[in-house]
Every structure is written in C-alpha cells, then in structure tokens.
Amino acid sequence: MFCTDFCAQHKLHKEHFTRNRVFTFGRLIAFQMNIATKSLSVELTRFFHRITGNIEEQSFSKQSYSEARMKFKHTAFIELNEDFVTGYYADGDYKLYKGYRLIAIDGSRLLLPNTESMTNEFGIAENNNKSVPMAMTSVAYDVLNHIAINAYMDKYATSERLLADRHLEKIRELMPTSRDILLLDRGYPSVPLCAKMLVLGYNFVIRCNETGFLNEVKAFAQNGENDQLIEIDMMKGTLARRKRMEGIVQGHSMNKVQLRIVKIVLNNGTVEYLMTSLIDKEAVSLDELKALYHLRWNEETYFNFQKNVLEIENWSGKTPEAVRQDYYARVFSANLNSLLIEEAQEQVDAETENNEERKYERYIINRTVATGILKDEMIEMLFTPKDQWEKKMDMLIESIKKHIVPHVPDRSFPRNHKVPNKAFLKRRKAI
Numbered sequence: 001m002f003c004t005d006f007c008a009q010h011k012l013h014k015e016h017f018t019r020n021r022v023f024t025f026g027r028l029i030a031f032q033m034n035i036a037t038k039s040l041s042v043e044l045t046r047f048f049h050r051i052t053g054n055i056e057e058q059s060f061s062k063q064s065y066s067e068a069r070m071k072f073k074h075t076a077f078i079e080l081n082e083d084f085v086t087g088y089y090a091d092g093d094y095k096l097y098k099g100y101r102l103i104a105i106d107g108s109r110l111l112l113p114n115t116e117s118m119t120n121e122f123g124i125a126e127n128n129n130k131s132v133p134m135a136m137t138s139v140a141y142d143v144l145n146h147i148a149i150n151a152y153m154d155k156y157a158t159s160e161r162l163l164a165d166r167h168l169e170k171i172r173e174l175m176p177t178s179r180d181i182l183l184l185d186r187g188y189p190s191v192p193l194c195a196k197m198l199v200l201g202y203n204f205v206i207r208c209n210e211t212g213f214l215n216e217v218k219a220f221a222q223n224g225e226n227d228q229l230i231e232i233d234m235m236k237g238t239l240a241r242r243k244r245m246e247g248i249v250q251g252h253s254m255n256k257v258q259l260r261i262v263k264i265v266l267n268n269g270t271v272e273y274l275m276t277s278l279i280d281k282e283a284v285s286l287d288e289l290k291a292l293y294h295l296r297w298n299e300e301t302y303f304n305f306q307k308n309v310l311e312i313e314n315w316s317g318k319t320p321e322a323v324r325q326d327y328y329a330r331v332f333s334a335n336l337n338s339l340l341i342e343e344a345q346e347q348v349d350a351e352t353e354n355n356e357e358r359k360y361e362r363y364i365i366n367r368t369v370a371t372g373i374l375k376d377e378m379i380e381m382l383f384t385p386k387d388q389w390e391k392k393m394d395m396l397i398e399s400i401k402k403h404i405v406p407h408v409p410d411r412s413f414p415r416n417h418k419v420p421n422k423a424f425l426k427r428r429k430a431i
Contacts (some may be wrong), residue, residue, distance in 0.1 A: 010076035021069035022060045026050070031337075032329040034379045035202060035227040035350070035371075037311045037431055040065060050376050051383045066317065077328035078150075084335055085149050086174055088242035094409060097181065097292065098284070100203065104150060104183040104299035105167050107138040108306075110153075110327070113318040122321040123156040137327070138163035140171060143183070146338045146367075149174070151331045153324055157374060160187050165196060172200050181205060181278070183296040189213045189275065192241070195234055196246045197259065198277065205276045205293050208261075221262045224265045227286045229279055264290045265420040298406055309368050310334060334371075336378055340393065341370050344400040360406035369403040372430035 001023050007025045011017055017025040030051070035045040040062035048060065053279055088094065094101075109125070111134055113120045118133035124288045125134040136154045140149045144398035150170045152163050164184070171180065182197060189208040197204050207265040208214075216230040235242055242343050260279045264286075274293055278284045284292070306312045309329050316325050333402050374396065 006076070006079070007072075010079070011072045012070070016071040021068070023065060028065075028069055028072060030379050030382050031065075031078075032077070032325055033333045033374065035310055035330060035333055035375055036316050037314050037429070039315060046284065046376060048319070049377070050271070050380050052325065068323075069317070069325065070319075074172060074324035074328050077325070077332045081148070081328070081332040081335060082150070082288070085147065087133065087431070088147060088335075089147075089175055089178070089281055094142075097295075098146065098235045100179050100181045101145075102143050102145050102292070102295055103180050103295045104141050105164050105188070106141075106185055106296075106303070107136055107163060107187075107298050108303045109135055109156065110135045110322060111313050113315055115204055115318050117319055119395060121155075125156055126396060129287060136160070136163070138167065139299065139302065140167040141299040141302055143295045146298070146302070147335055148302070148331050151328070160410065161190060161193055164188055166195060167201055168196055168202065172384075178201075181292070183293060184300075185296070191234060191237075191242055192248055194232075194257075194259070194275075194277075196243060198254065199249060199252055203277045205274055205278065205289065207293065208273050208327070210273050210277050217261060217275065218316060221273060223262070227260070227281065229260050232257050232259060262286050262289055264293070276279055302426070305334070305367065306330070308369055311429075331377070337371055337374050338373065340364050340378075340396055341367055341400060343393075344370070344397045347397065347399055348404055362407040363404040364407045366403045366405050368430045370400045373399055373403075377429045 007017060007263050008014070011025065012077045027047075029045070031047050031064065032204045034043070034047060037076055044060055044062065044065060078350055089101075110134060112122060115135060122133055133324065136156050136158045137153045137159060139151045141147070142149055150167060152166060154163065171178070178371050182200050182202050184204065184206045188205040188207050191214075193205075194204070208217055214232065215232075216232060220228055233247065233256050234245055237245075256310055258279060260281075262274050262276070264274060266272065272293075273287055276284075276289060278289070310333075312327065312330050315326050317326070318325065348365065352363055377392075377396055381389060384392055
C-alpha cells in the first residue's frame with residue numbers, strides 16, 4: 001500500500017518492518033488514520049475484521065501495537081498530507097473567492113496526558129494552582145474547501161505569530177504561485193508579519209485592536225471614518241525591529257506601504273477594526289470585507305470539530321511521539337473525509353437547486369454524521385482493489401447525502417455559561 005522508499009524514510013531504523021509481521025508499516029499507518037476513539041482492543045479488533053474479513057489467527061494485542069508504532073515517525077502523516085494538498089489543488093477544481101483561496105490561520109491549545117515526558121517536551125499551563133501539560137497547535141485552513149493545508153504541533157509557549165510565519169513559508173513551498181487571501185484574528189497583527197505576507201505575495205485581512213498595534217489605527221478609530229487608506233512606515237521603530245525588517249524586505253522596495261483600515265459593526269453592536277492589503281474599494285467593498293472576514297469562523301468550527309468529533313485530545317498513547325502521530329494522522333484523515341463530503345455537497349446543491357418545494361434556500365451535509373459513516377469505510381478503501389474504488393466511493397457519497405441539515409445564514413446563539421449537563425442526550429459521539 002505504501003512504497004518502499006516512503007517506508008524507509010519514515011521508519012525509525014532500517015531494520016524495522018523487514019520481517020512479515022501482523023503490524024506491517026502500511027497497517028500501522030492505516031490504523032492511525034482510522035481515528036481510534038474507543039479502547040485499543042476494540043479498535044484493533046474492528047480494524048483487522050475490516051481489512052481481512054475476519055480476525056486473523058495471528059495474535060495481536062494493544063501491547064504489540066504500542067511497541068510497533070514506536071518504529072515509525074509521525075512525519076509520515078505530514079508528508080501524506082502535503083502530497084494530498086498539492087494533488088488537491090493541482091487541477092484547479094476547487095472553490096475560490098474572486099480568484100483567491102481564502103486561508104485562515106489560527107492556533108489552539110491541546111490538553112496532553114499528564115506524564116513527565118509530556119511536560120518536558122511541550123511544557124505546562126498553570127491555572128488555579130494546577131499545572132497540566134499542554135501543546136500549542138496552529139492550522140492554515142482553506143475555509144471554502146474545508147482543507148487543512150498544513151498544521152503544526154509545538155511547545156505550549158510557542159507564539160501564534162511564530163507558527164504563522166512558518167505557515168507562510170510552507171504554503172508558498174507547496175503552492176508557489178497560488179493567489180491567497182489570509183484571514184487572521186486580533187492576536188496576529190504586527191508590522192513584520194504584514195511585511196512578510198506582502199513579500200511572499202499574500203493579500204490579507206487582519207482583525208486589530210484600536211487601542212494598540214499602530215498609531216494610525218488609533219487615529220482612525222477616533223476620526224469617525226468607516227473606510228480609509230493609511231500609510232505605514234515599515235522601517236520605523238527600534239534598531240532591533242529595523243534590522244529584522246531589513247532581513248524580511250531585503251530586495252524589495254517597501255519602506256512605506258499603503259494599507260486599508262475599515263470599521264465593521266456587528267449585528268450585536270460590537271465594533272471591529274480590520275486592516276487589509278485589499279485597498280481597491282471597488283473590487284472589495286466594506287460590506288464584502290465584513291462577509292469575507294466572517295468566513296474565518298469556519299476555522300473556529302474546524303477546531304471545535306477536532307476536539308468534539310474527532311476527539312483529538314483522546315490520545316492513544318502517552319509519549320510525545322504517540323500524540324504527534326495521533327494529531328497529524330487526524331489532520332490528514334479529516335482532509336480525506338472532506339474530499340468525499342465536499343463531493344457529496346456538490347451533488348446535494350445540484351439536486352436541490354431547482355427543487356421548488358424545498359423549505360430552506362440551501363441544505364448542507366452534516367459533517368459530524370458523515371465522519372461517523374466514513375470511519376472504517378475510508379480505511380477499507382485503502383485495501384480495496386483499484387478497479388473497485390469508484391463503486392465504493394459512489395456508495396459512500398450516496399450514504400453521506402442522506403444526512404443533510406438546513407443552512408441558515410447569520411444564525412447566532414447567546415452564550416450559555418451554565419455548567420453543561422454531562423448526560424446531554426442530543427450530543428452523542430459520532431465515531
């Protein structure tokens with residue numbers, strides 16, 4: 001299932017996976033991709049039943065699995081995801097906004113198993129006199145096509161801006177000529193980051209705070225305007241900042257840059273300020289910028305999906321390498337699922353577009369239910385002969401299409417700060 005070179009690159013030692021064992025390299029990769037959330041004994045039994053048609057006579061156990069998984073590296077899933085991403089965008093058959101991909105970059109923290117190795121590797125978070133190991137993660141997420149372009153899992157103390165900088169480099173490495181608009185929240189505004197995005201050819205929309213960041217933003221917040229062009233001196237500041245900027249803009253004439261700042265009033269009366277490189281007001285109006293930035297919420301939904309559907313904090317091991325395997329495998333698996341879900345969504349849109357009896361304007365696939373349906377099935381496809389793939393995919397798409405929910409734009413719910421009912425019947429696990 002996986003080529004010899006791929007195996008050789010990602011196994012820990014050259015003598016690993018050279019003998020015929022129950023846990024081959026391919027089976028270990030596939031099992032990790034299958035989003036194991038139940039006990040390892042249950043998940044392993046289901047897995048072998050799926051790929052062999054019965055439970056093999058050869059013995060397998062969670063202990064032997066745990067030993068075998070330490071023979072390969074989590075980098076296998078990073079490479080698989082990068083290959084998937086470059087292949088996905090290669091043919092140009094994906095959603096764009098006025099010719100641009102919309103990529104949100106944001107971070108999230110993950111709770112880790114409370115072991116000494118986790119604390120040493122990732123660091124700890126302290127809250128209410130309690131210390132727990134946590135990691136910082138960051139994802140560059142295509143909000144229109146629901147694809148995680150790349151993701152990082154790093155130490156808890158790692159700054160979101162540093163990880164964003166790594167995203168900028170990686171996206172350009174994977175797709176050197178793509179036209180992208182980056183959507184970033186208020187934790188990211190900085191002159192060096194804006195310069196880096198401009199140098200690498202990105203456009204951006206960043207939410208910023210009117211009381212900090214730039215004097216030009218402060219002045220705009222006080223002058224009563226809603227949409228204004230501002231000029232920023234990129235080389236102003238401390239000696240250390242000027243040297244850093246010189247390293248970023250080397251070879252580019254960028255002493256002063258014109259940007260656009262707009263004031264957005266939300267439905268609840270909250271005022272937000274957005275800074276953008278999209279300075280042509282006719283090409284992208286103020287209202288369009290508001291709608292554009294609102295699409296960033298799809299990444300917040302993705303993080304919620306990671307934690308509550310994929311159960312990404314339900315780790316299958318207690319070592320740093322084990323949690324990295326789990327994390328990057330689930331990022332990759334979610335992308336594979338998105339491929340089928342988006343195909344099913346296109347068919348649903350085509351079938352309901354001219355249905356005059358429909359109650360709502362649009363219906364969307366229930367991604368939680370679809371993920372539950374695809375568990376085991378997607379992995380079984382990896383072991384299915386190629387001449388049967390199309391039939392299998394069509395069957396899965398038809399199954400997913402049965403589970404749709406109405407899409408109601410601009411729906412909002414008030415926050416409820418009460419202690420949740422742990423036995424809440426409407427929230428049951430999908431996988």
